Amino acid sequence: MFADAEPDISSSFPTFDTLGLSEHVLRAIMEIGYKKPLQVQVECFAPAKAGRNLVVQSRTGSGKTAAFALPILHRIDYSNSSPQVVVVVPTRELALQVHGEFERLGRYTGLKSVCIYGGTGFGEQFNRLMAGVHVIVGTPGRLLDHYRRGNFRTDQVHAIVLDEADEMLSAGFYDDIQKIFELLSNLKQVLLFSATMPFNMENLIKRYMKDPVRIDLSKDQVCVDRITNVAYSVDTSGPRIRTLIAIIEAEDPTAAIIFCNTRQETEVVAKYLGRRGYDAQYLNSDLSQTAREAVMAKIKAGELRLLVATDIAARGIDISFLPCVIHFDLPTDPQQYIHRTGRTGRVGRPGRAIAMVSVKDLHSLRRIESTLGIKLKQAETPTREESLKMLADRKIREFKERLDAKPAIPEEFTTLAKEILADPDAEGLVSLLVDAYMSPPPAAVDDRAPDRRESELARSDGRGTRGFRPSRRR
Incomplete structure (x- = not known):
């Protein structure tokens, strides 16, 4: 989620050392090998760490996962093992990605977190929740399922993150998101991240976010320069x-x-x-x-x-x-x-x-x-x-590369190859061998x-x- 080098950034641009990170988070960043924070991470850190509501419009791939994970890690009471932050995402894959980023960045903070999503059993997720967690990352439906089963409390949740909020709304999760908000009676902070801002997003912002800081980094949404x-x-x-x-x-x-x-x-x-x-x-x-x-x-x-x-x-x-x-x-x-x-x-x-x-x-x-x-x-x-010729040329290059490696080819195969080439049906026989070589395993066909x-x-x-x-x- 971080670039090794960010182009066109002046020497005055904040570094991780000057951003105001705790030594535990900074240690994790250094071990992971991240060099410089991206723009969205710099602009979000101070207001989010201060507890402000944020509406961030930033394109996919801009580093926004760390933009909310970094300040959140500084707002958690690690002596309290009750859920304090809920991160809501549209898909299982994104839930796993976001949870993984929290675990990497928070490895030295004492962070306890869980990733909950559908398509798998409740058992392991239930055990993690019962053991105590600070951060819950999950999809809307599974979050509500666990709450209805009494698997976690929400009275100490003070922050919620909506990641890829536009995708959640377009996927029909608007009602589920409203239900989640209604469960959080002591909510103090909402961080909303989205690549686009559809009209129903503004309704959500007006209803649940007071005086949000708006950060718009989407002007290059389709990145015509890159x-x-x-x-x-x-x-x-x-x-x-x-x-x-x-x-x-x-x-x-x-x-x-x-x-x-x-x-x-x-x-x-x-x-x-x-x-x-x-x-x-x-x-x-x-x-x-x-x-x-x-x-x-x-x-x-x-x-x-x-x-x-x-x-x-x-x-x-x-x-x-x-x-x-x-x-x-x-x-x-x-x-x-x-x-x-x-x-x-x-x-x-x-x-x-x-x-x-x-x-x-x-x-x-x-x-x-x-x-x-x-x-x-x-x-x-x-x-x-033309495309068939390009395909043939590429495959022949691959075959020759294998041949240049001088593999051990049994004498029986060399004899068989000579006989095939001398056969009147040589083209068909070679095509059959190529078909067998290039095709995936039978179970996948x-x-x-x-x-x-x-x-x-x-x-x-x-x-x-x-x-x-x-x-x-x-």
């Missing part, structure tokens, strides 16, 4: 997913999140890519919590190249190195474009946001451009032949035939029969 927004025309001569493959080969990202609008589409796209040798997995709410956490761990550790996800499932993914996001489907809401695009270009790093656009996407595209004040740059979509999956994706496109070329007026 994120390149690009549009590729969908090649309508084939299934939409073939354009995705062409984009992957042309862009060759080390890692990317591919956004789809439906859960079914994430699964089909990921399996299609896996069937063709790409390192891809999907993430949606149909997966078990264990499976979701496993996929999240792989993408965060850099062990997964392509993550195909829905908007909700991707919330809370904090990958500082992610160079690229791809909109397989454009979102209908421009604010969602901000959230998706905010997965890349984090903490000062460059990024690319790539949109796949067909004729029937034009309305959504124009709305995104006009609302956000951006223009997507045109990129030339490789032809089918869709049992439908490849051409059926392709036709399914083509039908689900439904976006016109003509290609689209974005305007060259950029």
